[in-house]
Amino acid sequence: MTPLIETKGLTKAFGLMPVLRKLEFTVERGEFVALLGHNGSGKSTLMRMLCGLSKPTAGTIRVGGWELPNEADAVRSQIGVVSHKTLLYDTLTARENLRFFASLYNTPIDDAKINAALTRVGLGKRGDDLVRGFSRGMQQRLSIARALLHSPDVLIFDEPYTGLDQDGSIALDGLLKDAHSAGHTILMATHDLDRAAALATRAVILSRGVIGVDMPLEGVSGSQLAEAYRRVTGVAAGG
Amino acid sequence: MKTTPFFKAVMAIVRKDLQAEMRGRELVGAMGIFALLSILIFSFALELDREARTEVISGVLWVTVIFSSILGLNRSLAMERDQGNLDALLLAPIGRGAVYVGKLIGNYIFTLAISAILLPVMSALYSVSLFDPFVLLTLLLGVLGFTTVGTLLATMTVQTRAREALLPIVMMPVALPIILAAVRASTGALSGSAQGDWIGWVQILGALDAIFVVMCFFLFPFVVEE
Numbered sequence: 001m002t003p004l005i006e007t008k009g010l011t012k013a014f015g016l017m018p019v020l021r022k023l024e025f026t027v028e029r030g031e032f033v034a035l036l037g038h039n040g041s042g043k044s045t046l047m048r049m050l051c052g053l054s055k056p057t058a059g060t061i062r063v064g065g066w067e068l069p070n071e072a073d074a075v076r077s078q079i080g081v082v083s084h085k086t087l088l089y090d091t092l093t094a095r096e097n098l099r100f101f102a103s104l105y106n107t108p109i110d111d112a113k114i115n116a117a118l119t120r121v122g123l124g125k126r127g128d129d130l131v132r133g134f135s136r137g138m139q140q141r142l143s144i145a146r147a148l149l150h151s152p153d154v155l156i157f158d159e160p161y162t163g164l165d166q167d168g169s170i171a172l173d174g175l176l177k178d179a180h181s182a183g184h185t186i187l188m189a190t191h192d193l194d195r196a197a198a199l200a201t202r203a204v205i206l207s208r209g210v211i212g213v214d215m216p217l218e219g220v221s222g223s224q225l226a227e228a229y230r231r232v233t234g235v236a237a238g239g
Numbered sequence: 240m241k242t243t244p245f246f247k248a249v250m251a252i253v254r255k256d257l258q259a260e261m262r263g264r265e266l267v268g269a270m271g272i273f274a275l276l277s278i279l280i281f282s283f284a285l286e287l288d289r290e291a292r293t294e295v296i297s298g299v300l301w302v303t304v305i306f307s308s309i310l311g312l313n314r315s316l317a318m319e320r321d322q323g324n325l326d327a328l329l330l331a332p333i334g335r336g337a338v339y340v341g342k343l344i345g346n347y348i349f350t351l352a353i354s355a356i357l358l359p360v361m362s363a364l365y366s367v368s369l370f371d372p373f374v375l376l377t378l379l380l381g382v383l384g385f386t387t388v389g390t391l392l393a394t395m396t397v398q399t400r401a402r403e404a405l406l407p408i409v410m411m412p413v414a415l416p417i418i419l420a421a422v423r424a425s426t427g428a429l430s431g432s433a434q435g436d437w438i439g440w441v442q443i444l445g446a447l448d449a450i451f452v453v454m455c456f457f458l459f460p461f462v463v464e465e
Contacts, residue, residue: 051330054465073242077332085323087330089255091263096255103251104331106243130262 002065004029004153004185005050010059012045012209019045021209022059027187029153032180034196034217035189036225037206038233043189046206047158050187051081064153077105080147080155080184084162086139087146090132094123094142097131098149105150121145121175137168144175148184155179157188161195173199193229194222205232245340248333252341253348259318260349266314270353274307278357282364292365297425300361300369301418304378305385308350309407312389315346316397325394329463339390339459346386354378373428377441381421384448388414391455394462417451420444 003026010023020042027033037043048054049061052072060067066074081087088097095114102109118127121141131139140160147155157176161169176199180186190196196203197220205213205228212232217225260266281299285292319325319342328338358369358378389410396405411418420443427437 048465053326053329073332073334076330077242079330081327081330083323083326085326087323087327089259089318089324090322091259091265091318092255096258100251100255101327101331104243104248104328104333106247106332 003027004031004064005187006062007050008060010046010049010061011057012042012049012054013057018057019209020049023209023211025204025211027154027185029185030183031202032176032186032200033188034200034203035187035206036191036193036196036203036229037212038235041206041233042209043206044158047156047187047189051079051156052076077150078153080150080152081158082140082143082147082155082160083158084160086131086143088131088139088143091130093128093130094118094134094145095127097142098146101146102149107150109149117145117149118142120148120178122171135168136163137165137171140164140168140172141175144172144179148179153185155184155186157186157190159189159191161190161192169195193225197222197225203228205229207233243331243333243337245334245337248331248337249341249344252328252338253344256315256342256345257348260345265318266311266349267352269314270307270311270349271356273310274303274353274357275360277303277306278361278364293367293429294426296361296365296367296369297374297422297429299365300357300378300425301381301422303357304350304354304382305414305418306407307353308346308382308385308389309410311349311353312346312386312393313397313403313406315342315349316390316393317402320397325463335460335463336456338463339394339456342394343387343390343455346390347383350382350386351379354382367429369429371428373434373438373441374425377421377424377428377444380441380444380448381417381425384417384421384444384451385414387448387451387455388417391459391462394459417444417447420447 005027007023007025010020012020035043049056050063052068052075055069063075064078068075098114098117099109115124118124121144123138123142160172164172197217200217202216203225204211213228215228278299285295362369392410393406396402396409399405420440424437424440424444427440
């Protein structure tokens with residue numbers, strides 16, 4: 001079966017500085033892949049390239065059979081992105097934000113669908129409130145509702161736990177589990193190894209622009225993953 | 240594949256900008272206050288007779304419109320930058336051109352709104368009626384040209400730290416032909432001289448607008464792509 005995401009010889013350099021080196025990487029439909037690595041290992045660069053926000057220096061990327069950057073619009077319609085930034089307009093209400101993004105994705109939407117999307121992320125009663133009045137956790141939940149609006153095949157999370165308190169992180173855990181159970185393929189960059197071990201089905205650890213370890217996570221504990229991380233990167237998690 | 244039609248995406252962006260502005264009034268509020276203060280200062284600074292006022296009013300109008308427009312452009316694009324919203328627009332299955340045209344129309348409407356406030360106030364302060372059809376046409380064309388260049392350049396400068404200071408520095412040289420044509424055309428229209436003496440400037444302004452709109456539309460993807 002063709003992988004949902006596939007990169008071949010993917011290389012990205014900024015000037016003379018290579019960030020990713022000939023990366024061979026696949027994600028099968030339905031997987032939940034945790035992308036790990038220290039700061040500067042190339043996680044965010046890889047994420048940006050998979051979304052079509054950045055062009056590779058060399059190599060190819062295919063998502064759902066479509067190739068980047070030539071078929072970028074087709075790829076974008078299959079991807080939902082949640083980043084450490086909210087990607088929301090704080091002078092609009094939650095409902096207005098969802099309606100706006102639905103228009104951008106050419107997704108028919110009515111009040112019932114918006115209410116259902118808001119209820120799914122626990123914001124059913126806050127639809128008419130301005131986003132600027134939301135806590136960081138609420139904004140991140142709304143961000144997930146936004147990313148799910150067009151029913152994308154792939155969900156990309158770039159350090160979604162940044163700035164979340166304990167309650168917010170737990171709520172996000174639940175939403176990630178729900179999205180994975182609903183059949184979405186998930187790729188999540190994170191520094192939180194315990195969460196990666198608990199949620200993901202596979203871990204890919206990047207170091208100096210190459211894949212150091214690509215391992216299934218079934219039966220793997222956070223400490224075992226941390227040990228693999230230390231072996232590959234030479235530093236403890238979070239370093 | 241669900242690619243969003245061009246005009247649907249444009250209208251969604253325009254509607255969003257208007258909705259955000261109606262709610263926050265951050266853009267037009269700041270632009271309006273700046274513009275009104277500017278013309279008041281000019282009015283006090285230039286104590287002129289009627290003839291001299293007719294000669295300078297067009298310059299005062301354009302200086303005020305241009306600087307308040309720069310203020311608005313900075314804020315309009317900063318709104319897209321703050322929470323990574325520009326990335327959110329670029330992540331959608333819409334052409335980069337639709338993002339540009341959507342932002343351009345929004346900025347054009349806001350600057351025209353400020354101009355609409357300025358015209359009666361300036362007419363009263365300077366005792367010179369600015370409600371001349373050719374002055375209005377020049378204003379429509381000049382503001383279009385200026386916001387066309389400004390939307391593109393503000394998208395570039397908003398990604399830098401010194402964005403507030405950088406935009407006028409990079410924008411003025413590029414927009415100079417538009418400003419020159421707009422000032423000459425409106426001065427001619429207000430001076431009462433023969434139409435043949437200045438109508439050429441209106442035509443030049445129209446041609447410049449067409450060139451800049453096409454050029455900026457095609458350059459925008461290069462500005463937002465890495």
